[in-house]
Amino acid sequence: MNRLPTCCAPLLHHWPLPRPVPGAILVSCPFDPALLASDDFSRAGIEQTASLQRSVAKRQAEYLAGRVCARAALMQLDGRDYVPGTDEDRAPIWPAGISGSITHGKGWAAAVVARNSDCQGLGLxxxxxxxxxxxxxxxxxxxxxxxxxxxxxxxxxxxxxxxxxxxxxxxxxxxxxxxxxxxxxxxxxxxxxxxxxxxxxxxxxxxxxxxxxxxxxxxxxxxxxxxxxxxxx
Incomplete structure (x- = not known):
């Protein structure tokens, strides 16, 4: 069973923006790169690519937090357990029929997803x-x-x-x-x-x-x- 990485605080299932988007799910998560543990990727059940292994703690923590949010949002949307990979153009790879977006900033990450029938595109x-x-x-x-x-x-x-x-x-x-x-x-x-x-x-x-x-x-x-x-x- 996937567990929350040590560097991430509990997930927030909420909608902080002023207007809801019908069919869209947003999940966010505070994170702290200083708390990143060596087993956080395996703990969360998220693949650590070679480039991520070479990256600094901040990059690893923000990637983890964003993907954890994306998986939780997809789970809430339609029950699937799926972690978006990364395409050659560095964009997240979403399941067929799904629109989504991931963002991370200073100690906070979020993901938003929706079915294509509700949203053709999402940018967060x-x-x-x-x-x-x-x-x-x-x-x-x-x-x-x-x-x-x-x-x-x-x-x-x-x-x-x-x-x-x-x-x-x-x-x-x-x-x-x-x-x-x-x-x-x-x-x-x-x-x-x-x-x-x-x-x-x-x-x-x-x-x-x-x-x-x-x-x-x-x-x-x-x-x-x-x-x-x-x-x-």
């Missing part, structure tokens, strides 16, 4: 809130010119962090569908509000369905200095 991303000073330095790498002009100068840290996170979530949601990479300049956040609602627009053609001008909804929440965003298709 967690980021630590940038300071205003760091956000100002990074803004032009992340924001389009239109986004720069719309940015509230009193919320630079939040605006840049949120734009980065939403675009990461958008990529995670659409990449499994279009199988085409795109970057920060290929999408824009049109608007967002304090209640956790956001709207995005594609600025490039990815497929006949996902074309320049196509708009999508996103959502987000703040937990202390951590921001979580989700784009669901």
């Amino acid at each position: 991303d967690q980021e630590s809130l940038l300071s205003d000073e760091r956000a100002e330095r990074l803004a032009r790498e992340i924001l389009t010119e239109a986004e720069m002009q719309r940015m509230n100068p009193s919320q630079v840290g939040l605006s840049v962090t949120l734009t980065f996170s939403l675009k990461e979530s958008l990529f995670k949601a659409l990449y499994p569908i279009v199988r085409q990479r795109f970057y920060f300049e290929h999408a824009e956040v049109l608007e967002w509000s304090a209640d956790g609602h956001a709207r995005l627009r594609l600025l490039t053609d990815l497929s006949a369905q996902w074309h320049h001008g196509r708009e999508l909804e996103g959502q987000f929440c703040l937990q202390d200095d951590q921001l979580l965003s989700l784009v669901s298709v």
Whole structure:
């Protein structure tokens, strides 16, 4: 029987975001790389690849925590015991008929899953809130010119962090569908509000369905200095 790794706190089956997504399950888990034990992979029943064996404790702990959350979410969704592997493009390999996304940040990991009949794509991303000073330095790498002009100068840290996170979530949601990479300049956040609602627009053609001008909804929440965003298709 699979057990919780020593580096992971008990799993949370919850929905911290402002609006539920019908059919979607989210599981999260605090973790501490300092508590990683040598037998944590075998304890959890999760394969430790050669590259993971060579990686630092932080990478091993965040991988473990993310996969533990993903397996628990799939178990809750349809009762299957399945740990997503990693594809050549580093994306998680989900079972047929399932959409999912995994994220991990500072001491916290989460996974969200749904049947394809409910969600064609899911993108989940967690980021630590940038300071205003760091956000100002990074803004032009992340924001389009239109986004720069719309940015509230009193919320630079939040605006840049949120734009980065939403675009990461958008990529995670659409990449499994279009199988085409795109970057920060290929999408824009049109608007967002304090209640956790956001709207995005594609600025490039990815497929006949996902074309320049196509708009999508996103959502987000703040937990202390951590921001979580989700784009669901």
